[in-house]
Amino acid sequence: MAARDYGQYGGVSSALELVGERWALLIIRDLLVGPRRYGELAGGLARIPSNILAARLKELQAGGVIRRVPHSRVIVYELTPYGRELEPVILALGAWGFKAMGEPREAQIITPDSMTMDLRTAFQPLVAASLPPTAYAARLGTVELFIRVEGSDLDVVRGGGPADLAFAAGADIRRLISGELTPDRAITTGVVQVLGGRNELLDRFATTFHLAA
Amino acid sequence: MAARDYGQYGGVSSALELVGERWALLIIRDLLVGPRRYGELAGGLARIPSNILAARLKELQAGGVIRRVPHSRVIVYELTPYGRELEPVILALGAWGFKAMGEPREAQIITPDSMTMDLRTAFQPLVAASLPPTAYAARLGTVELFIRVEGSDLDVVRGGGPADLAFAAGADIRRLISGELTPDRAITTGVVQVLGGRNELLDRFATTFHLAA
DNA sequence: CGGGATCCCGTCAGATACTG
DNA sequence: CAGTATCTGACGGGATCCCG
Numbered sequence: 001m002a003a004r005d006y007g008q009y010g011g012v013s014s015a016l017e018l019v020g021e022r023w024a025l026l027i028i029r030d031l032l033v034g035p036r037r038y039g040e041l042a043g044g045l046a047r048i049p050s051n052i053l054a055a056r057l058k059e060l061q062a063g064g065v066i067r068r069v070p071h072s073r074v075i076v077y078e079l080t081p082y083g084r085e086l087e088p089v090i091l092a093l094g095a096w097g098f099k100a101m102g103e104p105r106e107a108q109i110i111t112p113d114s115m116t117m118d119l120r121t122a123f124q125p126l127v128a129a130s131l132p133p134t135a136y137a138a139r140l141g142t143v144e145l146f147i148r149v150e151g152s153d154l155d156v157v158r159g160g161g162p163a164d165l166a167f168a169a170g171a172d173i174r175r176l177i178s179g180e181l182t183p184d185r186a187i188t189t190g191v192v193q194v195l196g197g198r199n200e201l202l203d204r205f206a207t208t209f210h211l212a213a
Numbered sequence: 214m215a216a217r218d219y220g221q222y223g224g225v226s227s228a229l230e231l232v233g234e235r236w237a238l239l240i241i242r243d244l245l246v247g248p249r250r251y252g253e254l255a256g257g258l259a260r261i262p263s264n265i266l267a268a269r270l271k272e273l274q275a276g277g278v279i280r281r282v283p284h285s286r287v288i289v290y291e292l293t294p295y296g297r298e299l300e301p302v303i304l305a306l307g308a309w310g311f312k313a314m315g316e317p318r319e320a321q322i323i324t325p326d327s328m329t330m331d332l333r334t335a336f337q338p339l340v341a342a343s344l345p346p347t348a349y350a351a352r353l354g355t356v357e358l359f360i361r362v363e364g365s366d367l368d369v370v371r372g373g374g375p376a377d378l379a380f381a382a383g384a385d386i387r388r389l390i391s392g393e394l395t396p397d398r399a400i401t402t403g404v405v406q407v408l409g410g411r412n413e414l415l416d417r418f419a420t421t422f423h424l425a426a
Numbered sequence: 427c428g429g430g431a432t433c434c435c436g437t438c439a440g441a442t443a444c445t446g
Numbered sequence: 447c448a449g450t451a452t453c454t455g456a457c458g459g460g461a462t463c464c465c466g
Contacts, residue, residue, distance in 0.1 A: 004235075007260040009317040009384050010327035011334055012242050012303060015310025022217075022233070022439070029225050038448050047220040049440050054449060063313075075448070082312070089305040090225060096298055097228025100276075104222040114223035121224055171222050235458070251429050262459050267430055288429070
């Protein structure tokens with residue numbers, strides 16, 4: 001049960017002994033969005049074997065990174081305060097990995113939690129601060145997200161709602177966020193379909209969520 | 214040879230497919246200090262099997278993270294520009310892991326490169342900017358480092374040199390950096406031995422390198 | 427001697443089935 | 447729904463060997 005050790009005394013090796021095992025940081029990524037049940041984690045991490053998920057949850061719990069909370073009938077996993085301090089790590093890792101993303105491979109899926117964290121990664125609070133509050137309803141593949149930007153605050157939740165701009169796109173929304181595609185070209189090429197609201201608001205979206213490749 | 218995939222399309226999973234395998238981030242940590250030869254990496258990562266080191270180097274090269282550079286007779290590995298962009302990730306991970314460090318376990322060693330990166334992690338550029346240039350000669354366990362702070366710049370190299378303060382300590386230098394121990398108590402308890410220079414300069418060291426637990 | 431490649435073995439991950 | 451049990455295959459660990 002004890003995580004495998006690297007035989008070194010240092011910050012990075014200590015961190016990797018706690019969260020360096022396969023799947024661990026993806027579990028933490030999803031828990032950064034909010035507390036999740038076992039089945040929700042398994043659903044978001046489609047290809048994780050259930051025994052591995054169970055093992056990781058125990059290890060992360062033993063390491064003080066997550067907590068197992070019984071809520072009346074159901075059991076929920078959530079990050080401890082110390083686990084929540086991994087947010088800068090996940091955001092930095094996500095920003096770096098974002099630049100390496102190419103076209104989605106066969107059988108690569110988008111999940112609500114991974115998309116939510118990618119949006120948080122690309123979020124530009126300084127840009128957003130000077131823009132009026134805006135709500136977006138985005139359908140990305142099969143994932144529906146309701147995105148509210150207000151000042152330098154960002155809130156992303158699953159589902160829809162009354163939005164200033166509603167749009168649908170696929171995995172290549174990445175090309176809009178990276179700046180590879182202008183908002184205009186994204187619409188004319190069909191990468192983004194505007195379902196409601198003014199087209200110009202996609203400009204605002206693209207400047208609010210931007211991560212150069 | 215292709216890295217194992219997570220079946221997800223997202224920034225974090227993409228990153229982990231490139232640098233998420235065991236030992237990979239420790240190799241990158243050491244290469245952030247400077248280009249290294251195969252044997253130097255093997256020396257700094259004492260417990261890595263040579264086949265794993267060889268496999269990781271190939272994978273990281275294929276992923277565009279490192280480069281294999283023949284220098285006349287010898288071969289040197291170095292980070293690509295894209296690989297160097299992992300520095301914020303390593304620093305964030307190191308800062309997080311630093312807080313989880315307890316006493317060194319049996320057979321846990323300190324290496325020059327891991328110590329160098331830990332110092333970079335703990336470095337407070339804003340504090341340093343308002344202090345006069347200072348050079349420290351530190352012997353940490355068997356590791357000798359020459360640390361120069363000038364304005365908000367930090368330079369750490371192996372070996373010694375003419376320093377304003379020379380001191381020796383063990384792994385529990387961590388307790389000074391975390392603030393668990395004041396500089397005064399660190400000296401009186403013998404955690405830090407001042408070998409040359411004025412004792413008061415250890416105050417400056419402790420404020421320049423600080424990471425609360 | 428530096429820079430690996432090869433071999434064997436143990437452990438972990440992956441897939442599926444099963445249970446309280 | 448929240449895991450446990452079991453089996454198989456792949457990867458990591460350790461030692462040894464090889465080649466320029």
